[in-house]
Amino acid sequence: DAGAATTELARALAPSFHGVVVTASLPVAAELAGRPSVTVVLSGGRVRAGDLACAGARAWSFFEDTYVDVAFLGASGLDAIAGYTDPILDDANLRRTMLAHAGYSYLLAEPSALGTVAAHRIAGLAQLSGVVSASAPPVELTTALREAGAGLVLPS
Secondary structure: OOOHHHHHHHHHOOOOOOEEEEEOEHHHHHHHOOOOOEEEEEOOOEEOOOOOEEEOHHHHHHHHOOOEEEEEEEEOEEEOOOEEEEOOHHHHHHHHHHHHOEEEEEEEEOHHHEOEOOOEEEEOHHHOOEEEEOOOOOHHHHHHHHHHOOEEEOOO
16 A cells, blocks of 8 residues: 555565565655565556555556455544545545455554544455554444454554
């Protein structure tokens, strides 16, 4: 996925990491492209100003034909009832496809996303493997994640 959280995740990957990283993010691709043990595959599509994410039909088509072991996705909204949501319809559709084609899926949720509902639903909480956040979600969301079987990873 694209966004500040996924770029930070790319920076945090151990130097010993080796594998294939598939992304729609130019910053993530640039961060990892110099590592000899990492193969970076960029989705292509229209590059959006601001977050430098590949978007549009070409990006969606790429992810429609791509399956991954683990997906790390950014979150604009995560709510106990509404689930995983996004304010941009194209991003919601792209993330829904990424989520459906991943063996495991983890949301990298900024504290501002926790308890927030955005306009477009991506998935219910039961479709998530886990949520990673810098702060604890509201009690209702923590309870709903536990009931849905989604893990919660917080800093120690």
